[in-house]
Amino acid sequence: xxxxxxxxxxxxxxxxxxxxxxxxxxxxxxxxxxxxxxxxxxxxxxxxxxxxxxxxxxxxxxxxxxxxxxxxxxxxxxxxxxxxxxxxxxxxxxxxxxxxxxxxxxxxxxxxxxxx
Amino acid sequence: xxxxxxxxxxxxxxxxxxxxxxxxxxxxxxxxxxxxxxxxxxxxxxxxxxxxxxxxxxxxxxxxxxxxxxxxxxxxxxxxxxxxxxxxxxxxxxxxxxxxxxxxxxxxxxxxxxx
Numbered sequence: 291x292x293x294x295x296x297x298x299x300x301x302x303x304x305x306x307x308x309x310x311x312x313x314x315x316x317x318x319x320x321x322x323x324x325x326x327x328x329x330x331x332x333x334x335x336x337x338x339x340x341x342x343x344x345x346x347x348x349x350x351x352x353x354x355x356x357x358x359x360x361x362x363x364x365x366x367x368x369x370x371x372x373x374x375x376x377x378x379x380x381x382x383x384x385x386x387x388x389x390x391x392x393x394x395x396x397x398x399x400x401x402x403x404x405x406x
Numbered sequence: 407x408x409x410x411x412x413x414x415x416x417x418x419x420x421x422x423x424x425x426x427x428x429x430x431x432x433x434x435x436x437x438x439x440x441x442x443x444x445x446x447x448x449x450x451x452x453x454x455x456x457x458x459x460x461x462x463x464x465x466x467x468x469x470x471x472x473x474x475x476x477x478x479x480x481x482x483x484x485x486x487x488x489x490x491x492x493x494x495x496x497x498x499x500x501x502x503x504x505x506x507x508x509x510x511x512x513x514x515x516x517x518x519x520x521x
Binding site for chain 2: 294323325330331332333334335338348378380382393394395396397398399400402
């Protein structure tokens with residue numbers, strides 16, 4: 291059963307703590323993405339990776355960090371430097387990583403992070 | 407400023423009616439995609455239309471693209487209560503013949519279909 295999994299579904303964090311959100315895919319996709327979604331808003335790109343051991347900042351990377359040590363995994367760390375981390379976080383992957391016409395993205399179910 | 411902006415922000419209709427949502431964007435694109443999101447869930451890809459296409463169909467979905475006006479519309483025909491969701495357009499920006507590989511999402515249209 292192929293797809294993208296994210297864990298945990300709900301996450302609570304105290305102010306000043308770092309937390310790591312998991313994203314795993316078994317679709318053999320090269321590209322992976324992290325988005326943030328605030329209530330009633332669209333998605334904003336945090337980080338993306340087009341190949342293992344390489345990643346680029348998106349539009350709102352400050353206060354976040356990522357790694358891409360394996361093709362299947364793209365974890366996101368929300369650091370204490372992120373001033374307003376409460377949001378819904380979505381991970382996605384796509385087969386193509388630029389240079390082609392079609393790059394449909396497949397999304398995980400999301401992680402809802404709440405800072406207490 | 408938003409690359410993709412949907413209109414209307416919210417749409418409420420009765421089952422069986424058609425629903426039309428519009429999307430405007432600012433820069434040249436490789437393709438434009440529509441996604442659906444049920445409340446509290448991830449997004450699901452619905453349809454992709456390339457910059458050299460004007461219309462595309464998939465089941466009850468019809469998408470049009472007007473690159474001269476930098477706009478697209480999504481029509482859902484014979485709507486059902488199960489179509490209730492948020493719908494987002496996303497643009498794949500053009501970069502001299504290649505794609506950046508990134509999508510820019512609009513803020514979405516919330517569609518409510520009443521039984």
